[in-house]
Amino acid sequence: MSRVSLQGQVAVVTGAARGVGELLARKLSARGAHVALVGLEPDELEQVSARLHTESAWWHADVTDHEAMARVAAEVKDRFGKVDVAVANAGVATGGPFMDSDPVSWRRVIEVNLVGGAVTGRAFLPALVASRGYFLQVASLAAITPAPMMTAYCASKSGVEAFAHSLRAEVGYRGVGVGVGYLSWTDTDMVRGADRDEALREARQRLPWPTNRTYPLGPAVDRLVDGIERRSAHVYGQWWLRGMQGVRGYLPSLIGGALGQREMKALAARVTGRGLGSGLVGAGGAADEKERAAR
Numbered sequence: 001m002s003r004v005s006l007q008g009q010v011a012v013v014t015g016a017a018r019g020v021g022e023l024l025a026r027k028l029s030a031r032g033a034h035v036a037l038v039g040l041e042p043d044e045l046e047q048v049s050a051r052l053h054t055e056s057a058w059w060h061a062d063v064t065d066h067e068a069m070a071r072v073a074a075e076v077k078d079r080f081g082k083v084d085v086a087v088a089n090a091g092v093a094t095g096g097p098f099m100d101s102d103p104v105s106w107r108r109v110i111e112v113n114l115v116g117g118a119v120t121g122r123a124f125l126p127a128l129v130a131s132r133g134y135f136l137q138v139a140s141l142a143a144i145t146p147a148p149m150m151t152a153y154c155a156s157k158s159g160v161e162a163f164a165h166s167l168r169a170e171v172g173y174r175g176v177g178v179g180v181g182y183l184s185w186t187d188t189d190m191v192r193g194a195d196r197d198e199a200l201r202e203a204r205q206r207l208p209w210p211t212n213r214t215y216p217l218g219p220a221v222d223r224l225v226d227g228i229e230r231r232s233a234h235v236y237g238q239w240w241l242r243g244m245q246g247v248r249g250y251l252p253s254l255i256g257g258a259l260g261q262r263e264m265k266a267l268a269a270r271v272t273g274r275g276l277g278s279g280l281v282g283a284g285g286a287a288d289e290k291e292r293a294a295r
Contacts, residue, residue: 003229004134007032010080011228014063014120015090017044018284019188020138023221024087029054031225036076036083038063039090040291055080062291063090063116066123073123083127085228088117088160089138092280092288093190095200098151105279106152112288113156118163125171132175134231136224137164141184141211144244145251148263149203168233177231181224182241185214193282206263210240 011028015021016037022044025035029052037045037058045058057079061068076083092112094105117137128135142154143161161180168178185191185204191214195201205212220237227235236242244251280288 004231005032006085006229009033009084010036010076010082011085011087012036012038012076012083012124013087013089014038014116015284016048016058017041017287019190020183020186020217020221020224021087021089022048023217024089024224025056026052027221027225028085028228029056031229033085034080036072036080038069038072040287063088063120064111066119069119069123073127076124077127082131083124084131084133085136086120086124086128086133087136087138087224087228088120090116090120091138091156091190092285093150093153093194093282094280094285095149095153095194095197097149101152102279108280108288108292109152110156110159113153114159114163117160121163121167125176128176129171129174134177134179134228135164135167136179136181136228136235137161138181138183138224139164141182141241141244143180143182144241144248145211146255147207148255149200177233179227179232179235181227181235181237183220183237184211184241186220186237187214187217188282189284190282193285196281203263210238 006028011033013021013025013035016025017039025037025048029035032054034054035052035056037049037056038061039045040060040062042060045060049056049058059072059075061072063069090112092109094101094109121135137160139161140157142150143157146154164178164180171178215238223237224235279285
């Protein structure tokens with residue numbers, strides 16, 4: 001697939017204060033794109049914007065808020081004149097047994113990851129139609145395979161994958177490309193936050209190779225940038241994820257069958273009733289909880 005030069009294009013990145021979003025913004029700017037940063041951490045967003053090589057601006061907004069994101073979309077269009085790329089990257093996570101999970105935290109993962117991706121798409125699609133642009137929805141390995149103690153995250157990422165595929169069928173004839181970005185465990189605040197809990201860390205380590213490793217952030221984001229330049233329908237942050245597509249039909253039976261049950265039995269005494277899943281993990285999760293507490 002031929003590449004589209006990012007020089008002079010305008011890209012919007014949600015969840016841009018840290019992790020995947022922050023590095024993606026920097027790499028898009030290095031390719032010549034003007035970048036609009038969206039997130040919940042004003043100080044961090046301002047610092048990211050100041051480090052970019054091209055014109056940029058930032059907006060403090062919750063991606064689940066329709067009115068706020070519509071306002072952001074209008075202001076981005078006024079500031080830059082157009083939008084060529086929008087990346088729905090904002091995401092949060094919680095972990096632990098579903099039966100012990102906090103309903104508020106569990107629901108918030110669905111709201112930010114799934115509803116937030118759809119709200120982002122709704123806000124920026126008119127501008128993308130005008131520019132015949134590209135919308136990238138960041139999903140996860142969790143969209144391809146289920147995993148115990150990750151019910152909210154797996155449900156949300158499966159949902160955004162289905163949303164993006166359906167959206168592609170709706171807007172492709174209008175010149176808008178829609179892609180799904182798949183990332184395995186990548187070295188971000190979210191993954192490091194989950195790993196601080198010994199039981200969650202061990203549960204992940206018990207997954208079969210190569211799904212149990214943590215992968216460096218830089219190469220994964222390089223692959224996302226490459227996918228944006230190619231307007232790819234599928235973008236794989238780690239090379240082996242492409243191969244997972246061919247076996248994904250077998251994975252629910254494998255994970256939900258003897259393998260998953262054996263691993264959960266080994267961990268049950270250490271996770272049951274411990275309050276795992278009572279909050280969002282990582283610095284981004286803390287920022288989301290702080291934002292909601294302030295309302």
